[in-house]
Amino acid sequence: MRLTLLSFLFAATAQAAPPPAPPADTLLSQTLEQVSPTRLQARIERLAAFGTRHTTSSQSHPTRGIGAAWRWIEAELRACAAGTPLQVETRRHTEPPGRRIAAPTEIVNVLATLPGRAGSQRVLLMLGHYDSRNGDVMDAEGEAPGANDDASGTVAVMEAACLAAQAAKTRPLDATIVFAAVAGEEQGLLGAAQLAREFDAGAGVEGVITNDIVGSPRGALGEHAPHSLRLFADGLDPLLRLLLRGANAETHPRLKAQQELAAAGGAEDLPTAQFGRHLQRAVEAYVPGFQVNLIQRRDRTLRGGDHLPFLERGLAAVRFSEPFENYAHQHQNIRVENGQRFGDLPEFVDPAYVARVTQANLAGLLSLAWAPGPPAEVRVDARELSNDTRLQWAPVAGASGYRVLWRRSEAAQWQQALDLGPQAREALLKGVSRDDWVFAVQALGTRGQAGLAAYAPPKGN
Known part of the structure; x- marks a missing residue:
């Protein structure tokens, strides 16, 4: 033999x-065609209309604050989950006072889970953070519409969850996909860190995508790249940081396995790199004309996002982000100075671009969830x-x-x-x-x- x-x-x-x-995949292509810029725009405007979604803002006010925001997100997801396999829940924990939280604060993550086949341990996650901030990270009362940072990522998660649920009715998934709107990003990645702890014990997490600041293809100097998306994917840098901080690879099997791969010539081929390569190829195959710029860094220079708590546990995690960042529309109080309008407002978000980003996520996640491990x-x-x-x-x-x-x-x-x-x-x-x-x-x-x-x-x- x-x-x-x-x-x-x-x-x-x-x-x-x-x-x-x-x-070619007819069902996947049909699912991508159903992504609606109009629906995405309406949801971005709705999230901005809560006034502020600061992590420590009101949990009980019916129309303003983070509590009203997560209840609306949950209701929207439950509505689209009807008649599908999608399972919607909230997961809550309390964060103690810290550098960016003055008092104990409840953090609420809203999850929509699309189960894979029975017996499969494979899991994929798509994240966006629904909390917001203005120029003062501790200001829980002032206006912080957060249209791009990160209502754009949140509505992409919501749209993807609803459409993937319909596709799964026709063709069940092999891998489970968890669509998560998380809180506390601006206060220190709090919701994502809790989610990473919850999934850390499982051996089957194949990939995590965070979508953060994915609302505009325009830069501050007139740059315009409507068919370009940045993908930050690097598993080596977080591994080295952990080891330099004294993490004991011998007592952490996932870290030990990746350390051994890197030492055996696989420094550019850790799971995060493989996940990034898959996403780039899938997006460029199924979203015609949309280019993914694969960047071998864990995130932008000296900055971070909700994928980092997963990376720090040795899980494959990447970040999608728009090609340019206009800092006049990010972490700013709403105002006009010298004729320039500042603030993270819906008028500065391009719903057609958010739709392409949503398609990119769906292309990468569904093509992988329908494939073997x-x-x-x-x-x-x-x-x-x-x-x-x-x-x-x-x-x-x-x-x-x-x-x-x-x-x-x-x-x-x-x-x-x-x-x-x-x-x-x-x-x-x-x-x-x-x-x-x-x-x-x-x-x-x-x-x-x-x-x-x-x-x-x-x-x-």
């Missing part, structure tokens, strides 16, 4: 070619000296085949691919030196959709 399999692999290596584009025990067999490369991996439940990937170390995306059948557990790449290339394996679904790639470290025993 081994000779037969290897003979097949020898012949198959001649068929290596650049990785194919993600397959990444293979385990992927390795380059380096027990013998050779100018060929042999890869091995463990089977993946539900996989209809496997794709071996390789690229030069300096390349951002995979450059070569070889597809194999469902029984393949290894591949021999003749004339492809393990010294010159980086390798990975991904599982393929029945419609040809590819799951996340798993880096193949060299193993000598």
Whole structure:
């Protein structure tokens, strides 16, 4: 049997070619077409109309403050969940006084969960934070409409949840998707940190996307990039920060595993990097003309967002953000100075752009949730000296085949691919030196959709 399999692999290596584009998917395309700029704009205006959504603003006022905001978000999600598998809930905890909170404060996260198939442990998360602030981070009473930061990300989460729920009625998901509107970002990523703690114990979180400041393609100096989106994806920097702070990799299996991957040549291929590559390819395949700029940094310079608490636990997490940030419309009191209008107001948000960002999220998440999970025990067999490369991996439940990937170390995306059948557990790449290339394996679904790639470290025993 081994000779037969290897003979097949020898012949198959001649068929290596650049990785194919993600397959056409009518249901996914139809779902993306239903994203409504009008609905997104209406919801942004509604969130801004709460006056302020400061984390420590009123929880009880019927029309103003963060309490009114989260109750409205919950009601909107429950309305669209009717007749679908979508499950809506609120999760609450109390934060003690701290640097940006003067008194104990209840933090409410609103979650809409779309379950995957029974028995699947795979989880994907999409986040946006619904709290807001003005020029004074402690001002809980002043106007803080937060239209772009981050009503834009919140309404993208809401729209994606509602449309994904309809799609899942037609084609159930393999992986669970959690759509979360979180609070406390402006006070120190409080809601996201709590959510990260809750999901940390699970082994199946494959990817987290936070959408923060995704409302406008225009810059302060007239720049305009309506078909461009930044994607910050870096798992190495948070890993190094944890280790430098004294985190004990020996007692944290996820950190230890990633440290070993990095040490084995996989510094550019940790789970966050693989998730970022998937998102870039999926978005550019399913959202025509929309370009994702993959940036190998955890976030903007010396700044952060709600994906960081997940990254700090060794989970794959990335940030979508608009191509430019206009700081006159971010963390500002509403005013006019020298003829310029300041403030984070709905008039400075482009609903058509938010719609494309929403489509980007749906394309990345649904294409992955309908694909198999990444293979385990992927390795380059380096027990013998050779100018060929042999890869091995463990089977993946539900996989209809496997794709071996390789690229030069300096390349951002995979450059070569070889597809194999469902029984393949290894591949021999003749004339492809393990010294010159980086390798990975991904599982393929029945419609040809590819799951996340798993880096193949060299193993000598």
